[in-house]
Amino acid sequence: MDIYEQITKMADEMSGDLTTQRRDFHKFAEKGWFEMRTSSIIARRLTDMGFDEVLVGDQVCKKEARMGVPSDEELEAQYERAVAQGADPEFVPFTKGGMTGVVGILHCGEGPTVAMRFDIDALGVIEEKDASHRPANEGFGSVNEGFMHACGHDGHATIGLGVAKVLMSIRESLHGTVKLIFQPAEEGVRGAKAIVENGHLDGVNYLIGSHVSDKDAADPAAVIPGSYGSLATSKYDVTFRGLSAHAGGSPELGKNVMLAVATSILNLYAIPRHSGGISRINVGTVAAGSGRNVIADEAHMEIEVRGETTEVNKFVEDYALSILENSAKMHGCTCETKLMGAAYSLASDEALINRIKTVCEEHLHLPVAKEINSKNGGSEDVSYMMRRVQEQGGQATFMRVLTKESAPGHNRRFDFDEQVLPNAVKIFCGTVYDIMK
Numbered sequence: 001m002d003i004y005e006q007i008t009k010m011a012d013e014m015s016g017d018l019t020t021q022r023r024d025f026h027k028f029a030e031k032g033w034f035e036m037r038t039s040s041i042i043a044r045r046l047t048d049m050g051f052d053e054v055l056v057g058d059q060v061c062k063k064e065a066r067m068g069v070p071s072d073e074e075l076e077a078q079y080e081r082a083v084a085q086g087a088d089p090e091f092v093p094f095t096k097g098g099m100t101g102v103v104g105i106l107h108c109g110e111g112p113t114v115a116m117r118f119d120i121d122a123l124g125v126i127e128e129k130d131a132s133h134r135p136a137n138e139g140f141g142s143v144n145e146g147f148m149h150a151c152g153h154d155g156h157a158t159i160g161l162g163v164a165k166v167l168m169s170i171r172e173s174l175h176g177t178v179k180l181i182f183q184p185a186e187e188g189v190r191g192a193k194a195i196v197e198n199g200h201l202d203g204v205n206y207l208i209g210s211h212v213s214d215k216d217a218a219d220p221a222a223v224i225p226g227s228y229g230s231l232a233t234s235k236y237d238v239t240f241r242g243l244s245a246h247a248g249g250s251p252e253l254g255k256n257v258m259l260a261v262a263t264s265i266l267n268l269y270a271i272p273r274h275s276g277g278i279s280r281i282n283v284g285t286v287a288a289g290s291g292r293n294v295i296a297d298e299a300h301m302e303i304e305v306r307g308e309t310t311e312v313n314k315f316v317e318d319y320a321l322s323i324l325e326n327s328a329k330m331h332g333c334t335c336e337t338k339l340m341g342a343a344y345s346l347a348s349d350e351a352l353i354n355r356i357k358t359v360c361e362e363h364l365h366l367p368v369a370k371e372i373n374s375k376n377g378g379s380e381d382v383s384y385m386m387r388r389v390q391e392q393g394g395q396a397t398f399m400r401v402l403t404k405e406s407a408p409g410h411n412r413r414f415d416f417d418e419q420v421l422p423n424a425v426k427i428f429c430g431t432v433y434d435i436m437k
């Protein structure tokens with residue numbers, strides 16, 4: 001039996017365990033920076049497997065580079081919850097304050113460094129409780145009301161653990177360094193930057209990330225090896241401050257943030273198009289004012305911009321920041337902006353896409369989609385890691401591992417066919433072996 005056959009056999013044999021693990025992560029869904037139970041379990045498993053290095057706590061994310069971190073009170077409450085829900089007692093203390101995520105490293109002598117990225121966070125979605133939704137019917141629906149794995153990252157974390165186990169068992173056949181990155185807070189594109197800033201992608205020659213994706217029922221393809229075109233994005237929380245006054249008695253004494261907010265919204269949507277590609281802008285929320293007869297003195301807005309390229313995104317972002325600042329000024333108010341999430345646009349490397357295609361077709365006997373490089377919607381912060389690897393001359397790709405999904409991503413009825421778990425383990429491990437053999 002050659003190594004590819006060994007990988008296939010092992011992945012098929014662990015199929016039941018992968019499903020069990022995925023359902024556990026699904027049931028105890030944890031939103032970004034709250035993945036305390038999840039991270040502690042991942043660290044436990046990698047340690048038990050005998051990984052050379054298991055990095056946790058502030059060794060994973062650079063503390064001050066994390067974006068969109070919840071309040072200390074929320075983090076503390078979620079820590080208590082994680083402990084009560086069976087977090088690993090040895091590793092959970094490292095996650096305190098939202099220091100989630102895990103990096104596992106295997107040193108296998110001289111050779112390239114191959115990194116893989118698995119995101120582990122859930123979303124702020126209330127999961128469907130009707131029995132027609134399989135997780136509810138089979139008892140693994142989220143017990144954490146308001147948190148749900150509606151994007152499949154429960155599967156991604158599980159695939160990472162499966163990959164760890166298989167690579168451990170074939171480590172004698174590998175030459176180089178394997179790095180498994182279990183990334184927190186992908187939703188809202190908040191986590192990858194903090195991992196890159198801790199230097200984990202420095203010196204990496206190959207990076208592979210993946211996402212589960214709905215398959216066409218008539219098409220047997222198991223994977224799309226590459227992707228491009230996911231939008232670069234920047235997300236901001238905005239606070240306007242003015243001065244309150246009596247709306248009837250002395251309105252001239254007030255500095256009205258309502259006017260600053262209204263001026264800025266209309267002008268944000270009036271930012272010109274860019275010849276370099278498509279762009280987006282959205283003002284998602286506004287909260288302002290304290291009463292009918294009071295000149296409003298404080299307002300909060302959540303906005304985001306997106307661009308087809310990193311440059312187009314930067315154009316809209318700079319324009320938006322200028323509008324916010326000047327809209328405040330026009331009405332005697334001040335404006336503060338805080339970056340809450342960001343991602344670059346991404347493009348997979350052709351050489352790596354072709355390698356995955358060959359490995360799947362010739363060695364793993366898994367069908368590859370006709371279109372081997374597909375356009376992505378939305379935004380993905382794996383782009384931060386890909387860009388770091390690519391700017392050092394390395395190769396990176398973001399694959400789509402295909403499966404039957406019950407509803408679109410981020411929907412309360414989302415679920416997927418778990419056959420994708422062993423398949424993805426095979427694709428990752430077959431490719432890593434092909435690079436490091």
Ligand SMILES: [Zn+2]
Pocket residue numbers: 151187409410
């Ligand atoms: Zn998502």
Ligand SMILES: [Zn+2]
Pocket residue numbers: 151152153186211
């Ligand atoms: Zn996702």
